[in-house]
Amino acid sequence: MNRNSHIRTHFDSRVILSFVAILLLSGIILAFRVNESEPCKVEEIKVQASSFKVGEIITFSDYTDNAHEWKWDFGDGNEAAFRSKVVHQYKDPGKYLVSLWVNKNCNITRLVDIKPSEDIIDSTLLPKFFAPKIAYVNEPVSFSDSTSHAKSWEWRFGEGEKIDAIDRNPSYTYKTTGEKTISLFVNDDIKYVGFRKITVLPAREENTPISRADIMRETRGNVVNDFLDRVPEAPASELKEKSATTVEKSKEEVIVPELDESKLAGLIIGISEDKLSFNNFVRYFCKGKLPSVQLKDRIVSIHYLNNSIRGKKIDLKSVSIIRNKDNGCVSLIVVDYKRKGLF
Incomplete structure (x- = not known):
């Protein structure tokens, strides 16, 4: 007899069950990985703020469907946040790239531009100074500052960009006519600057008397009109009378x-x-x-x-x-x- 005819074939049922279990587990893992590799569904980062300035509170939000995990990076080196809706404050102006990871594998970014904060001006710190309204070319003009807390001064009198004086009570001689803008800031604080306007008139001529003989000696055209234009609006005798009655006139209502x-x-x-x-x-x-x-x-x-x-x-x-x-x-x-x- 053939010895091989006496060998029995035997299959263990436990091996078969183990094999089926491995197949099922592999299918579950594969399905989970396929589900994880779905395209990113995060459309945008929602941002809300009254103004994008230093120190202002900015709210960042995500409303992605089926999201269950978030990680925020605000681009300024501060710690990450892990909620769907977070708030943040920036300490310095600049442009920052905000990054969001949803469910670990989905990433989206948004650029925010943070502007400097607006300084609140304290009116009590503004310079207080005197400047006349009218000046004349080639005549010194006096200015005076009465700012109580001032320790240093920078004056500009409107004829250039450079600093014209650094004294509390300077004087200045204008070289050109026109309306000038005077500026002063104290204590090296450019935020607190004061302005005044001054009108600079041409240099005054000497007020010499004009006689009829002077007029008659001139023979060129329009000379008479030129002389008459220099004569005061009232005769000299009338001016003397007005000077003598200054006290009485001051009592009258103008x-x-x-x-x-x-x-x-x-x-x-x-x-x-x-x-x-x-x-x-x-x-x-x-x-x-x-x-x-x-x-x-x-x-x-x-x-x-x-x-x-x-x-x-x-x-x-x-x-x-x-x-x-x-x-x-x-x-x-x-x-x-x-x-x-x-x-």
Whole structure:
């Protein structure tokens, strides 16, 4: 007999069950890994803040479906956060890349731009200083600071960017005409700076008497008008009488006509179109106190302005009024214009 015919075939059922169990476990693990490798469903990071500035509270949120784990990196080196909704404050201005990981494998980023915080200005720390409203070329002007807490000063008087003085009470001599802006900051704190405006007029000529003989000796055209424009608005004798009665006049109430730049511009145009008489023009100024007129680089009388523009259409660029601080009367008119049709 063949010996092999006596060998029995035997299968252990426990081996088969173990094999089936391994197959099932492998399938479960594979399915879990397939589920984990699903595409990222995080669409965006929600950000809420009243302003993106240093120190402001910013809220970051995620509303992804089926999310169960979060990790936030705010891009500024601070510790991570692990909730779906978190708050954060940035201490320095700059651009920061915020990163979010959802369920460990899904990552999304967002850039936030943090601006410097706005400093709150304490008005009690602003410089308090005096500056006159009018100055003249080549004449020293005095300024004074009364800021109680000031220990250092930086003055700029409007003729350049450099520092013009570092004293508490400096003086300055202007070289050019026009409206200047004076600035002062104290204690090296640029946040607390004070400003004043000053109008610089051309250099004053010596007030020498003008005689009729001087006028008659001149033979060139328009010389008479030039001399008359330099004569005061009132005769010398009348000026003496006014000087003698200064005390009585000071007791009288000065009636200041209502006049602003807009109305004055309309009056000047009325003269240029010959629709307004000189008498109706000057009634808008204090009686007996007619103002002078600045035309670019020279000071003339109001009579000269009337004679120069009457019946001649002009292009009026700007008009400004300077008043006497004691009585409110207009003391100077600054006019910028050009004749129409002239180049």
